[in-house]
Amino acid sequence: MTELHAIHCRPPGERATEVRIGRGLRGRLGEWLQGRRTFVLADARVVHAELPTPDLTVEGGEAVKTLGSLESVLRAMATAGVDRGSLLVCIGGGTVGDLGGLAAALHHRGIEHWQVPTTLLSMADSAIGGKTAVNLPEGKNLVGAVHPASLVVVDPTFCATLDEREYRSGLAETLKIAIGRDAELFSLLERQRDALLRRDPQLLVEVLHRAVAAKVAVVEADPREHGVRRLLNLGHTLGHALESRAQGTVPHGLCVAQGIHFALALALAERAISATDAARCTRLLESYGFVREPLPPCHELAPWLARDKKRVDTTLHFAMPTGVGTSAVVPMPLRRIESALPGGC
Amino acid sequence: MTELHAIHCRPPGERATEVRIGRGLRGRLGEWLQGRRTFVLADARVVHAELPTPDLTVEGGEAVKTLGSLESVLRAMATAGVDRGSLLVCIGGGTVGDLGGLAAALHHRGIEHWQVPTTLLSMADSAIGGKTAVNLPEGKNLVGAVHPASLVVVDPTFCATLDEREYRSGLAETLKIAIGRDAELFSLLERQRDALLRRDPQLLVEVLHRAVAAKVAVVEADPREHGVRRLLNLGHTLGHALESRAQGTVPHGLCVAQGIHFALALALAERAISATDAARCTRLLESYGFVREPLPPCHELAPWLARDKKRVDTTLHFAMPTGVGTSAVVPMPLRRIESALPGGC
Numbered sequence: 001m002t003e004l005h006a007i008h009c010r011p012p013g014e015r016a017t018e019v020r021i022g023r024g025l026r027g028r029l030g031e032w033l034q035g036r037r038t039f040v041l042a043d044a045r046v047v048h049a050e051l052p053t054p055d056l057t058v059e060g061g062e063a064v065k066t067l068g069s070l071e072s073v074l075r076a077m078a079t080a081g082v083d084r085g086s087l088l089v090c091i092g093g094g095t096v097g098d099l100g101g102l103a104a105a106l107h108h109r110g111i112e113h114w115q116v117p118t119t120l121l122s123m124a125d126s127a128i129g130g131k132t133a134v135n136l137p138e139g140k141n142l143v144g145a146v147h148p149a150s151l152v153v154v155d156p157t158f159c160a161t162l163d164e165r166e167y168r169s170g171l172a173e174t175l176k177i178a179i180g181r182d183a184e185l186f187s188l189l190e191r192q193r194d195a196l197l198r199r200d201p202q203l204l205v206e207v208l209h210r211a212v213a214a215k216v217a218v219v220e221a222d223p224r225e226h227g228v229r230r231l232l233n234l235g236h237t238l239g240h241a242l243e244s245r246a247q248g249t250v251p252h253g254l255c256v257a258q259g260i261h262f263a264l265a266l267a268l269a270e271r272a273i274s275a276t277d278a279a280r281c282t283r284l285l286e287s288y289g290f291v292r293e294p295l296p297p298c299h300e301l302a303p304w305l306a307r308d309k310k311r312v313d314t315t316l317h318f319a320m321p322t323g324v325g326t327s328a329v330v331p332m333p334l335r336r337i338e339s340a341l342p343g344g345c
Numbered sequence: 346m347t348e349l350h351a352i353h354c355r356p357p358g359e360r361a362t363e364v365r366i367g368r369g370l371r372g373r374l375g376e377w378l379q380g381r382r383t384f385v386l387a388d389a390r391v392v393h394a395e396l397p398t399p400d401l402t403v404e405g406g407e408a409v410k411t412l413g414s415l416e417s418v419l420r421a422m423a424t425a426g427v428d429r430g431s432l433l434v435c436i437g438g439g440t441v442g443d444l445g446g447l448a449a450a451l452h453h454r455g456i457e458h459w460q461v462p463t464t465l466l467s468m469a470d471s472a473i474g475g476k477t478a479v480n481l482p483e484g485k486n487l488v489g490a491v492h493p494a495s496l497v498v499v500d501p502t503f504c505a506t507l508d509e510r511e512y513r514s515g516l517a518e519t520l521k522i523a524i525g526r527d528a529e530l531f532s533l534l535e536r537q538r539d540a541l542l543r544r545d546p547q548l549l550v551e552v553l554h555r556a557v558a559a560k561v562a563v564v565e566a567d568p569r570e571h572g573v574r575r576l577l578n579l580g581h582t583l584g585h586a587l588e589s590r591a592q593g594t595v596p597h598g599l600c601v602a603q604g605i606h607f608a609l610a611l612a613l614a615e616r617a618i619s620a621t622d623a624a625r626c627t628r629l630l631e632s633y634g635f636v637r638e639p640l641p642p643c644h645e646l647a648p649w650l651a652r653d654k655k656r657v658d659t660t661l662h663f664a665m666p667t668g669v670g671t672s673a674v675v676p677m678p679l680r681r682i683e684s685a686l687p688g689g690c
Binding site: 013067070079081105107137139143144145146224 | 454481487490
């Protein structure tokens with residue numbers, strides 16, 4: 001029997017989520033699903049003998065997050081006879097989870113669903129908190145719902161076979177949580193870099209446990225992102241713009257890492273963080289290979305920034321680090337952000 | 346200044362709705378919207394000098410409730426720069442309200458919206474309670490969300506220009522509420538048939554006030570339709586099947602009226618209602634022109650019944666009248682319903 005850590009997320013006014021973390025938990029899914037009417041949606045790449053047989057497979061990746069894919073999933077669910085008491089099980093990375101979670105939110109105006117994240121990014125971040133969405137040509141995640149999974153099964157075993165870019169994308173979100181919210185996780189990531197880069201499974205359980213607990217605390221305080229949850233958008237204002245501009249060719253986490261560098265620079269310029277703390281944050285990012293890269297000119301990013309969901313009128317809620325493991329959300333004129341980009345605009 | 350009745354709907358765990366009822370209220374929309382960033386979605390047929398200028402018009406009717414229309418609305422909202430603080434205003438009948446409400450539920454994972462129902466059906470029923478949806482080829486309302494409008498503006502002035510079928514469709518939902526939930530409304534409808542059929546505006550205010558209050562009471566008790574709200578599905582199990590089979594050529598309310606006749610017959614057969622009360626319900630329906638019509642054979646309806654959202658496994662939650670102004674929801678095997686249809690199956 002595998003060791004199992006359980007964390008409960010009980011945001012006020014939303015349904016509760018149980019997060020189970022442990023090596024080899026995917027082997028117990030079959031037992032947990034016994035007696036339930038299910039519809040299993042899976043990334044075609046993660047079909048695995050230990051996992052339940054999918055009713056529908058999709059090709060994971062940002063390109064799957066369209067209203068067209070959503071329609072395919074919803075119609076397959078209807079054809080399979082999914083009803084109000086059915087359970088949707090999503091097996092895959094963040095994009096499959098976003099798509100499947102939204103399908104669960106909308107089918108019969110909301111059915112129960114489980115998330116089985118198969119990437120580090122979705123384990124550490126996106127599978128928890130109930131945010132689901134697909135993209136429009138006009139911008140990322142513009143169509144979505146808040147619909148928490150009732151159960152999230154986090155099994156770091158999946159990390160062993162992730163390709164390098166995918167794994168590093170997840171590391172970036174983990175660094176985001178450490179930099180913005182958890183000084184102890186920050187130290188752990190500083191100390192254990194080599195073991196984490198070689199994907200040591202026991203260390204992954206520890207890191208994921210901390211990352212999940214930090215995210216749960218934020219989600220419980222602010223399930224609908226009216227306040228503190230905006231802290232989790234650290235690196236995402238610029239990150240989303242970079243990601244939209246790259247049209248899905250650059251993994252989410254790598255864009256977020258560049259967004260954190262940008263937020264650190266802005267925080268320094270605004271004297272919101274000390275030079276010492278900013279340097280320590282930058283060093284951590286760099287030690288994991290996230291070196292600051294030259295940004296595209298402002299006029300190429302501005303249209304994406306203007307459509308950012310975090311915008312209210314011409315001011316953004318901008319998340320910036322204020323120390324090691326602390327951050328703040330400040331109202332920031334769009335103009336101020338643009339002026340910090342190459343070429344201004 | 347027009348007379349204004351306000352009813353508040355405060356379902357636990359959902360956002361609150363204020364319903365304002367009065368003749369000529371549409372003339373005050375401009376004043377109420379002052380200072381808000383808005384996106385106005387309207388049925389192309391109800392453009393009117395007193396109403397705010399639409400940002401997007403759609404052709405109302407069941408055919409507009411598709412994921413394709415939803416995508417058009419969402420993209421137009423994104424292009425217009427709708428943000429989290431914007432307000433979507435839906436002006437139209439139930440179908441436009443269902444589409445627009447779902448767009449509001451999904452844009453930025455939920456923005457505020459107002460409903461300005463322009464048909465009797467949407468004033469008495471669908472604009473209140475937050476149910477939004479579009480259809481799939483596999484069945485009606487299979488894709489949706491619960492997302493209550495913050496304000497519903499009920500102005501019976503719109504009723505004067507409704508075509509006869511549309512007006513009668515709304516009368517059917519009003520009769521449904523009276524038969525299932527409100528003995529006083531039932532008596533009022535018995536006494537005032539002629540004035541209501543000639544669309545007397547002052548009587549419409551009174552009838553709508555009662556119908557809205559009855560619906561609000563049910564929604565407050567059970568916003569997510571786990572229990573008592575299922576009573577509002579009176580006539581809808583068969584009604585939806587008839588409507589799906591007719592592919593949008595028969596108005597919703599007319600199908601519901603046939604569904605109520607069917608539910609009355611089943612209630613009688615199950616001895617859930619007295620013969621006297623059933624006869625009085627039947628007489629009320631008939632006095633408004635809703636004569637019981639021959640039903641299509643079972644094998645033509647069965648596929649639609651099997652996809653009914655109210656189904657849990659092979660048993661339906663079936664709403665049936667139990668007296669004048671009272672009703673109950675009973676678990677009913679799908680087989681029992683099918684056996685009551687012509688030809689069985």
